[in-house]
Amino acid sequence: xxxxxxxxxxxxxxxxxxxxxxxxxxxxxxxxxxxxxxxxxxxxxxxxxxxxxxxxxxxxxxxxxxxxxxxxxxxxxxxxxxxxxxxxxxxxxxxxxxxxxxxxxxxxxxxxxxxxxxxxxxxxxxxxxxxxxxxxxxxxxxxxxxxxxxxxxxxxxxxxxxxxxxxxxxxxxxxxxxxxxxxxxxxxxxxxxxxxxxxxxxxxxxxxxxxxxxxxxxxxxxxxxxxxxxxxxxxxxxxxxxxxxxxxxxxxxxxxxxxxxxxxxxxxxxxxxxxxxxxxxxxxxxxxxxx
Amino acid sequence: xxxxxxxxxxxxxxxxxxxxxxxxxxxxxxxxxxxxxxxxxxxxxxxxxxxxxxxxxxxxxxxxxxxxxxxxxxxxxxxxxxxxxxxxxxxxxxxxxxxxxxxxxxxxxxxxxxxxxxxxxxxxxxxxxxxxxxxxxxxxxxxxxxxxxxxxxxxxxxxxxxxxxxxxxxxxxxxxxxxxxxxxxxxxxxxxxxxxxxxxxxxxxxxxxxxxxxxxxxxxxxxxxxxxxxxxxxxxxxxxxxxxxxxxxxxxxxxxxxxxxxxxxxxxxxxxxxxxxxxxxxxxxxxxxxx
Numbered sequence: 400x401x402x403x404x405x406x407x408x409x410x411x412x413x414x415x416x417x418x419x420x421x422x423x424x425x426x427x428x429x430x431x432x433x434x435x436x437x438x439x440x441x442x443x444x445x446x447x448x449x450x451x452x453x454x455x456x457x458x459x460x461x462x463x464x465x466x467x468x469x470x471x472x473x474x475x476x477x478x479x480x481x482x483x484x485x486x487x488x489x490x491x492x493x494x495x496x497x498x499x500x501x502x503x504x505x506x507x508x509x510x511x512x513x514x515x516x517x518x519x520x521x522x523x524x525x526x527x528x529x530x531x532x533x534x535x536x537x538x539x540x541x542x543x544x545x546x547x548x549x550x551x552x553x554x555x556x557x558x559x560x561x562x563x564x565x566x567x568x569x570x571x572x573x574x575x576x577x578x579x580x581x582x583x584x585x586x587x588x589x590x591x592x593x594x595x596x597x598x599x600x601x602x603x604x605x606x607x608x609x610x611x612x613x614x615x616x617x618x619x620x621x622x623x624x625x626x627x628x629x630x631x632x633x634x635x636x637x638x639x640x641x642x643x644x645x646x647x648x649x650x651x652x653x654x655x656x657x658x659x660x661x662x663x664x665x666x667x668x669x670x671x672x673x674x675x676x677x678x679x680x681x682x683x684x685x686x687x688x689x690x
Numbered sequence: 691x692x693x694x695x696x697x698x699x700x701x702x703x704x705x706x707x708x709x710x711x712x713x714x715x716x717x718x719x720x721x722x723x724x725x726x727x728x729x730x731x732x733x734x735x736x737x738x739x740x741x742x743x744x745x746x747x748x749x750x751x752x753x754x755x756x757x758x759x760x761x762x763x764x765x766x767x768x769x770x771x772x773x774x775x776x777x778x779x780x781x782x783x784x785x786x787x788x789x790x791x792x793x794x795x796x797x798x799x800x801x802x803x804x805x806x807x808x809x810x811x812x813x814x815x816x817x818x819x820x821x822x823x824x825x826x827x828x829x830x831x832x833x834x835x836x837x838x839x840x841x842x843x844x845x846x847x848x849x850x851x852x853x854x855x856x857x858x859x860x861x862x863x864x865x866x867x868x869x870x871x872x873x874x875x876x877x878x879x880x881x882x883x884x885x886x887x888x889x890x891x892x893x894x895x896x897x898x899x900x901x902x903x904x905x906x907x908x909x910x911x912x913x914x915x916x917x918x919x920x921x922x923x924x925x926x927x928x929x930x931x932x933x934x935x936x937x938x939x940x941x942x943x944x945x946x947x948x949x950x951x952x953x954x955x956x957x958x959x960x961x962x963x964x965x966x967x968x969x970x971x972x973x974x975x976x977x978x979x980x981x
Contacts, residue, residue, distance in 0.1 A: 488894045489849055489973070529820040531966040558780055558874040567959035583849040583970045584874055587955045590962040603779045603901040610894040664878045668858035671881040675822040677968070679874045682780070 422666050426657040427647070427684050434653035435645040436541065437688055438599065440633030442466075444473060445642075446601075447628040448483065448494075449608065453601035454642060455561055458542050460521065461554045462513035462595045465563055468506050469574035469595060473630050475504040477575065482624035483608065487616025489582030492605045493564055494627060495575050503575055512569040513593040518552035524650045528662065528675045532586045536678040538649035542597060543678050545589060554594030557584045557679035559602050563593040581606045584679035599644055599685045643688035657684065713957050717948040718938070718975050725944035726936040727832065728979055729890065731924030733757075735764060736933075737892075738919040739774065739785075740899065744892035745933060746852055749833050751812065752845045753804035753886045756854055759797050760865035760886060764921050766795040768866065773915035774899065778907025780873030783896045784855055785918060786866050794866060803860040804884040809843035815941045819953065819966045823877045827969040829940035833888060834969050836880060845885030848875045848970035850893050854884040872897045875970035890935055890976045934979035948975065 421429065444455040459466040472478060478495065485493035523544060525537040533545035536555065543560065546552040556562060558580050565572030572593060579598055598605065613619040633641065647654050661681055663672035712720065735746040750757040763769060769786065776784035814835060816828040824836035827846065834851065837843040847853060849871050856863030863884060870889055889896065904910040924932065938945050952972055954963035 486898075488897065528822040530822065531819040531968040531971075532964045533966075565959070569959075569961060582873070583968070585971065586968065587952070587960070587964050587971075589964055591955075591960045606779065607777075607898060607900050609898050661878070664882075668856070668860075669878070669882045670860060673823045673878050673880055675824075677822040677874070677877065680822075680876065680878075 420663060420665065421656065421660055422664075423657060423660045426653065426660045427686075429656070430647060430653035430684075432689075434648055434651050435686070436648050438633075438644045438646055440636070440641065440643075442596075443633030443644075444469075444596075444630055445633065445636055446478070446630045449604040449625050451601055451604045452642070453604055454599045454644065455596045456541070456599050456646070457596040458540070458554060458594065460540060461516065461542065461544075462563070462593045464510045465513055465572070465574045465593050465595050468510060469577075470632060471506040472503065472573075472575060473632050474635070475506065476629075477501065477504060477506065478627055478630035481627050483605075483627065484611075484624055485578075485615060485617045486581070486608045486610050488610045490580070490585060490616065491578040492581050492608065493576060493578040494625075495564065495577055501575075503573065506573065506575070508573055509570050510573055512565075512572070513563075514569075515551050515553035515590045518546050518550050521552055522650055523552060524654075526658065526676075526678055526681070528677070530678055532589055538654075538683065541646040541649050541683045542594075543681070543683075545678070551590075553590050555584070555678055556580060556586055556588040556592065556594060557597075558582070559598045559682070560594050561596040561598060562588065563595055565592070579605055586679070599646070600642070645686050645688045647684040649683055654683075711954060711956065712947065712951055713955070714948060714951045717944065717951045718977075720947070721938060721944035721975075723980075725939055725942050726977070727939050729924075729935045729937055731927070731932065731934075733887075734924030734935075735760075735887075735921055736924065736927055737769070737921045740895040740916050742892055742895045743933070744895055745890045745935065746887045747832070747890050747937070748887040749831070749845060749885065751831060752807060752833065752835075753854070753884045755798075755801045756804055756863070756865045756884050756886050759801060760868075761923060762797040763794065763864075763866060764923050765926070766797065767920075768792065768795060768797065769918055769921035772918050774896075774918065775902075775915055776869075776906060776908045777872070777899045777901050779901045781871070781876060781907065782869040783872050783899065784867060784869040785916075786855065786868055792866075794864065797864065797866070799864055800861050801864055803856075803863070804854075805860075806842050806844035806881050809837050809841050812843055813941055814843065815945075817949065817967075817969055817972070819968070821969055823880055829945075829974065832937040832940050832974045833885075834972070834974075836969070842881075844881050846875070846969055847871060847877055847879040847883065847885060848888075849873070850889045850973070851885050852887040852889060853879065854886055856883070870896055877970070890937070891933070936977050936979045938975040940974055945974075 534548035564576035662676035825839035855867035
C-alpha cells in the first residue's frame with residue numbers, strides 16, 4: 400500500500416513538474432550523426448594483448464614527433480612480441496620492450512619532450528568547472544586537455560590516456576615504452592610527460608591484470624609479463640577485421656548536453672546533483688560506426 | 691663525456707641552489723611517531739578474498755548507523771561465503787549477498803541514508819586546492835572529505851573508499867552490499883551514497899579482477915563470482931594474526947608537508963610542479979605499526 404501511494408504521488412508530480420533534464424544515456428542517444436566523428440584509421444593502433452584487442456587513437460596535434468616515431472615502430476613491427484611489463488596499483492600499466500635491447504629499426508631512440516605545446520591552432524572547448532591542476536581544462540578533438548591560460552596547452556593525464564615512458568632526462572623517451580593510467584588520474588604528470596593518445600576500446604584488458612610486485616609495479620619474473628601478440632596501424636588492418644569507431648565531437652551542442660548531464664545527476668537514485676564534474680571523469684563517448 | 695659534463699654542472703648547481711623541497715617519500719620518512727595514529731581494531735574489518743586479506747577502516751563519524759549495522763552483520767558472519775558480484779570498469783567493485791536471499795540476522799534491512807551530515811563536530815583539515823564538486827575539500831581523521839561550506843559535510847567518494855550499495859530508494863541500503871571505487875573517483879556519488887570507510891591494505895585484490903560482462907559490470911555466471919571466505923572485526927582477530935596499521939594524522943604538520951610535496955613535484959624527472967593536487971589523488975599514508 401505504501402509503495403502504491405508513492406507511485407500515485409509521483410504521477411501527479413510529473414504532471415506539473417518541468418521535464419527532467421536528460422541523463423547521460425539519453426544525451427548520447429539524442430546525438431545526431433553530425434555530432435560524431437569517424438576515427439581516422441591512420442591515427443589508430445590495434446594492439447592484440449591479453450586475449451583481446453586494445454584500440455588506441457593517436458593525437459599528433461599534441462605530440463607529432465612521438466606519434467610519428469610510434470607509427471614507424473609499429474610499421475616495422477617493433478611491438479610484436481614485446482609485453483606489458485609493469486602494472487602499478489592505482490597508477491599505470493606500461494608496455495613495450497622490457498629488455499630495452501630490441502632494435503628500434505629506423506625509429507629514433509630519443510626525442511625532444513612533447514609534454515606541452517602552444518595553445519595556438521588548437522580548437523579548445525572549455526569545461527566550465529574547477530580543476531585542481533590547471534587554470535583551464537577542456538577538450539581538443541575528443542582528448543582531455545588543459546591550459547595555463549597564458550598560451551600553453553597539453554593533454555591531461557586522465558584515466559585511459561596513453562603516455563610516453565622515459566627516464567629522468569626529459570629527452571629520453573621515444574615511444575618504445577608506453578603507459579596508460581589505470582587509477583585516479585595522476586595529473587602531476589601533466590606538462591612533464593608526453594600524452595600521445597587515448598584508449599578507445601579494450602581498457603579492461605589493461606586494468607584487470609595482476610599488479611607487479613617489483614619496485615614501481617614492475618613484474619619481477621619474465622613469466623609474469625603479458626605478451627603483446629601484435630600492434631598494427633588501422634590502415635594496415637584488412638577491411639574485414641577493422642573495427643570502425645566514432646567519437647562524439649567535443650565542440651558541439653550534443654557533447655555540451657552530455658557534460659551537463661554528467662555534472663548534474665538528478666535521476667535514477669540520485670537526489671543531489673553536484674553541479675560540477677572533474678575533467679577526467681568525463682569519458683568522451685565512443686561507439687561503433689554505422690556500417 | 692657529455693654525461694660527465696652534466697654531472698659536474700649538477701654538482702656546482704647543488705652547491706649554490708637552495709635545498710630542494712622534500713619529495714613525498716622524504717616527507718613520509720621524516721614524520722615523527724606522534725604524526726601517526728594507530729588504527730582502532732574495533733573499527734577495522736579483515737576481509738579474506740581473492741587469495742589475500744583486504745583491511746578496511748570504518749568511519750562511524752560519517753555513517754554511524756551503517757557502521758553499526760555492518761559490525762552486526764560481520765559479527766553474525768553474514769559476509770562469510772558471500773562474494774564479489776560486480777566489477778565495473780573504471781567504476782566499482784561490489785560485494786556481499788549476490789542472491790539477496792541470505793538472512794540479515796539481527797541486522798536491519800534498511801537504514802536512513804547517511805550520505806552527508808552536519809559539519810559540526812568534525813575536525814576538518816582543509817585542502818587549499820580547487821575541486822570540481824565541492825566548495826571545500828579536505829580530510830577528517832584520515833578520510834577524504836568535502837563540505838558545502840554551509841554546514842554540511844560528507845565523505846568524498848575517492849578511489850578505495852567503501853560505500854553502501856542501495857536501490858533507487860534512498861532508504862534501501864543496509865551495508866549488506868558494499869562497493870569500492872576502482873577508477874577515476876565518481877564524485878557524483880558524493881551526498882547521494884553513504885561512505886562508510888576506506889581500504890587501507892589489499893586494494894590490488896579488488897582491482898585486478900575480470901570486469902563483469904553483465905549490465906553494470908555484474909558477473910553473469912555464478913561461477914565468475916569471487917568468493918569471500920570470511921570477514922572479521924579487528925577485535926575478533928587473534929593477536930598473532932592481527933595486522934596493526936598506522937595512518938598518518940591528517941591534522942598535523944607532517945601531513946601538510948606530504949600534501950605540499952604531492953602538489954609540487956619538482957624532482958626525479960619532473961620539471962614543472964603543477965602547484966595543485968586533487969583531493970582523491972592524495973592517498974593518506976598507511977604503514978605497519980611499530981611492534
